[in-house]
Structure formats: C-alpha cells, structure tokens
Amino acid sequence: MKKLTALIAVCSLILGSCGSKNRGELTGVTGKKWHPEKPYGMVLVPGGSYIMGKQDDDRAKMNNAPTRTVTVRAFYMDETEITNSEYRQFVHWVRDSVVRTKLAILADELGETPDNEGIGEFAFKSADTTDISVYEKYMLDNYAGLGETGYEGYKLNKDVDLIWEPQEYPDEYYAEVMDSMYLSPEETYNGLRTIDVTKLKFKYTWMDIEAAARDKKGSRKDFLKNEITEIYPDTTVWIKDFAYSYNEPMHNDYLWHDAYSEYPVVGVNWYQAKAFCAWRQMEKNSYQKDRNKQQVGVWRLPSEAEWEYAARGGIEGATYPWGGPYILNDRGCFMANFKPMRGDYAADQALYTVEAKSYDPNDYGLYNMAGNVSEWTDTAYSLGSYEFGSTMNPNVVDNSNQRKTVRGGSWKDVAYFLQVSTRDYEYADSARSYIGFRTVQDYMGTNITQN
Incomplete structure (x- = not known):
C-alpha cells in the first residue's frame, strides 16, 4: 500500500511539473485571444x-x-x-437545409453513400466514417439519432450544390424530394410552381435562464425550450x-x-x-x-x-x-x-x-x-x-x-x-x-x- 501511495505521489509530481511554464505561480488559465x-x-x-x-x-x-x-x-x-435582402438570406438557408435533410434521409433509406452518384452525393457526411475524428465517431455512435427523426446529430453534406432546374435533376429520387417541396400542380397558376412555404421551419433551442435561476430543484433539461417556427x-x-x-x-x-x-x-x-x-x-x-x-x-x-x-x-x-x-x-x-x-x-x-x-x-x-x-x-x-x-x-x-x-x-x-x-x-x-x-x-x- 505504501509503495502504491508513493507511486501515485511521484506520478502526480511528474504530471504536475512536466511542460509547466508558470513556475508554480498563480498565473490563471490562458484561453483564446479575444x-x-x-x-x-x-x-x-x-x-x-x-x-x-x-x-x-x-x-x-x-x-x-x-x-x-x-x-x-x-x-x-x-x-x-x-x-428584405437580409431576411431572404435566412429564408434561403432554411429552405436549403430542409431540402438537404430530405435528400440525406432518402439517401440513407436507400443505402446510398457520398461516394455514389445521384442522390447519394447528398447523403449524410457521417455515412462515410473514414475521415471523421475519434471524437466525431464516438458522438455519432453514442448520441446521434436521439430525437424525433432519428437523424439528429448527423452532418449534412453542404459541399455539393443543390440543383434547382428540373431538367438537371440527377435521378428520380432527387426529383421525388424536390417535388415534395413545391405546391401541388392544382395550387399553381400561370404555369409557375412555387415552394410550399409552410415547410420552411427553423428549429432551435434556448434556455429559460430566468426560470432556471429561480428554481434550485429543477434539472437543466427542464429549462431547455425547443422551438420550431415557420x-x-x-x-x-x-x-x-x-x-x-x-x-x-x-x-x-x-x-x-x-x-x-x-x-x-x-x-x-x-x-x-x-x-x-x-x-x-x-x-x-x-x-x-x-x-x-x-x-x-x-x-x-x-x-x-x-x-x-x-x-x-x-x-x-x-x-x-x-x-x-x-x-x-x-x-x-x-x-x-x-x-x-x-x-x-x-x-x-x-x-x-x-x-x-x-x-x-x-x-x-x-x-x-x-x-x-x-x-x-x-x-x-x-x-x-x-x-x-x-x-x-x-x-x-x-x-x-x-x-x-x-x-x-x-x-x-x-x-x-x-x-x-x-x-x-x-x-x-x-x-x-x-x-x-x-x-x-x-x-x-x-x-x-x-x-
């Protein structure tokens, strides 16, 4: 037991001194420059x-x-x-994210990966685990998919540009996803099909700090609010x-x-x-x-x-x-x-x-x-x-x-x-x-x- 205690003490001394630049003084923790x-x-x-x-x-x-x-x-x-221009940037981001998510989910259901052509190019980045870090792999294995859709935590592939011209759609699966984003032909006029704006929803989470600060018994998750907004x-x-x-x-x-x-x-x-x-x-x-x-x-x-x-x-x-x-x-x-x-x-x-x-x-x-x-x-x-x-x-x-x-x-x-x-x-x-x-x-x- 004495040998074990001595070993721990020596290890602590070595770990505490190696690479130390503060000479044992109170210098604070240095973070990123601001x-x-x-x-x-x-x-x-x-x-x-x-x-x-x-x-x-x-x-x-x-x-x-x-x-x-x-x-x-x-x-x-x-x-x-x-x-209007600034808010349209927000609308475009949400629209593109919704489309990419739909494409990635369908690609996953079809067993496609980013290496494949067609809708496979829009598969979740996590479908290919060869280039992800150990931490990302750990998070994917243990925490991804926890949520309503089962795809929470999966990374979208934003390296590939979306295709908006119908005549350029790469395959029928891509066409299926894009068709689901537009109003039905019965709801269009003048030959112009437009995006169904009710599908443009932004989801985010915020914490009700006011309530959390006054409730000492509640768990942190009790004060997290999930918002889904059209x-x-x-x-x-x-x-x-x-x-x-x-x-x-x-x-x-x-x-x-x-x-x-x-x-x-x-x-x-x-x-x-x-x-x-x-x-x-x-x-x-x-x-x-x-x-x-x-x-x-x-x-x-x-x-x-x-x-x-x-x-x-x-x-x-x-x-x-x-x-x-x-x-x-x-x-x-x-x-x-x-x-x-x-x-x-x-x-x-x-x-x-x-x-x-x-x-x-x-x-x-x-x-x-x-x-x-x-x-x-x-x-x-x-x-x-x-x-x-x-x-x-x-x-x-x-x-x-x-x-x-x-x-x-x-x-x-x-x-x-x-x-x-x-x-x-x-x-x-x-x-x-x-x-x-x-x-x-x-x-x-x-x-x-x-x-």
Whole structure:
C-alpha cells in the first residue's frame, strides 16, 4: 500500500511539473485571444444612464411611461432595420437545409453513400466514417439519432450544390424530394410552381435562464425550450391590414423583387424575429468554430429600455431621434417616413416604406429609429411595467404575456408614435405590414460607457 501511495505521489509530481511554464505561480488559465470586433452592419451604442419615459406632454393620456432614470450596458445595434435582402438570406438557408435533410434521409433509406452518384452525393457526411475524428465517431455512435427523426446529430453534406432546374435533376429520387417541396400542380397558376412555404421551419433551442435561476430543484433539461417556427413572412398583411384598398403589388413583389431588396422586411411576427436572431447567432458561431476562434456574443431583440436609449442618440430630453420637437428640418423637409397629414401619406415623399438607409441617422449612426416601420422589442408590454421594472438593464420578460412592445412608429402612423418615449404593442403571433425589427448583440470586454 505504501509503495502504491508513493507511486501515485511521484506520478502526480511528474504530471504536475512536466511542460509547466508558470513556475508554480498563480498565473490563471490562458484561453483564446479575444479582440472585440464590430459586427457587420452594426454600430456600438455605449452604455450609460438616461431618463426613460415621457418627458414632455403625454397628449394621448396613456400614463404608461412615467419618467425614471435607468442604466443600460453597452451593446451593438443594427444601423438599419433588417432588410428584405437580409431576411431572404435566412429564408434561403432554411429552405436549403430542409431540402438537404430530405435528400440525406432518402439517401440513407436507400443505402446510398457520398461516394455514389445521384442522390447519394447528398447523403449524410457521417455515412462515410473514414475521415471523421475519434471524437466525431464516438458522438455519432453514442448520441446521434436521439430525437424525433432519428437523424439528429448527423452532418449534412453542404459541399455539393443543390440543383434547382428540373431538367438537371440527377435521378428520380432527387426529383421525388424536390417535388415534395413545391405546391401541388392544382395550387399553381400561370404555369409557375412555387415552394410550399409552410415547410420552411427553423428549429432551435434556448434556455429559460430566468426560470432556471429561480428554481434550485429543477434539472437543466427542464429549462431547455425547443422551438420550431415557420419563418416565411406573411405577405398577405398588405391586403389584410387595409380594407377596401388596392395593395396587391406590395403583396406580390415587396418581399422578393430586387427593387425592394434594401427595404425593411415586414410581415414578420415576434416569434419569427426571435428565430432570425437564433439563426444569426448559430451562423456566425459556426463560422467562428470552423476557424478555431472565440464564440461571439448573443444576437437578440433589444429590450424596450435599450431601444429607447439607442433612439435618443445620447440627446437628453429628446422628443425625436434627431432631438426635437419639430418634424421638419430647416429646409422644410420631413425628417422621417410617417403619415404627416390626414390621408396624405406621400407628403414626406413616401407612400409606403422607404429604403432602410434613408433620412439622416441619429447621433449613434442609427437610421429610421422613428418612422418607416415600427420595431419589435424583447419586452412584454404592461401599463405599469415602469413602476416595477429594474433600473439596471430593465426588461420585463413574461412568456405568458402575448403583448410585446413595439417602438418607433411607422410609415402609416402619425407623429405621436414617432416620439422616442411613446409605447405601443402588438400580439406576438401577429404580423403587420408596418412592423419590422432590428437586432442587438451584447458587447463583451472592457465596459464602454457614455460620459
């Protein structure tokens, strides 16, 4: 027994000293180098305190935004609303992933491998185990296939381009999968078959940290939430939102025509906006992982307090993002896209939305924080939330409350809703032709605060 103890001690000494560069001192654990990098298309909003709420006349007598001083941490924010072009990138990714998954499953059922031609080229990468690491092999043998489909954990082969032209389909199995993605011939007209958008679903998992932090008895898995969201925008909002009005061109063309690529996406409900954030996070961190780089901060919807702080652009007591209290500049031009006169939507040179980078940005470099489209926030709407919300990074999260705060006013709203302190709401599962969104990302590292 003494010999065994001595052997363990010697081994521990050898293992503890070999390759050690700290000379026995407390030097900490060195990780990957982190260099804060401003995300593409975003601006840094420095953290700080401000007076949140109605600092001028509450003409609507809502009494839902009493003034109070709050403090928010630094964050990045999209300089514009998310555009049609940017959201289409999300739609394309989901569409392609659904098609690749269908192809891979059918290839597996047929016993095809990536070495075979035809549909076999789209088989799961894990079907060929010759080039995978020991760890990947272990994970595949022990954890893959745990889920609803039995293919969870299998890697899709994205090295082969999808084929969209019917005359170029490699075999009948590929044709079978592609046919399942489109509307039936009975549902088409003008000879054009289109994708069945109800099949474009994005699945992601998030953790309810608020609930987990307050429940010491629950297991971690009890707070993991699996979301499956249909991500295609509701283009019919252009018809449904306006009775007895001709808006069919917007319904037909607004989302997909290149003429509207840089316009803000609309017809997206709160859940779809959250799914977009999760996808953006996953896409970027997948890129980081492939290059052995540090993971980036979380993309999410802004809290109501963050949105108002960013909209004010560092101007205390501002009525509008450009200061206030006027909606015309010194040349007599309107400073935002809204409804300035009764029935005259075009007085500001715009009938519907305008390009996301229109008008002058505020002092943080953010465009259209007033007008164009209202914007979803992460905050649940409550008349009295200012009374009980925290004064440090306030955000009322209530998953049972379907009313979510929207801010900024839109192209069809009067000036009151453009004011930085005006609160409004919409139901989370509702999509509108005048509501879009922009995202934020937490700033990590040295604290950046405004003087």
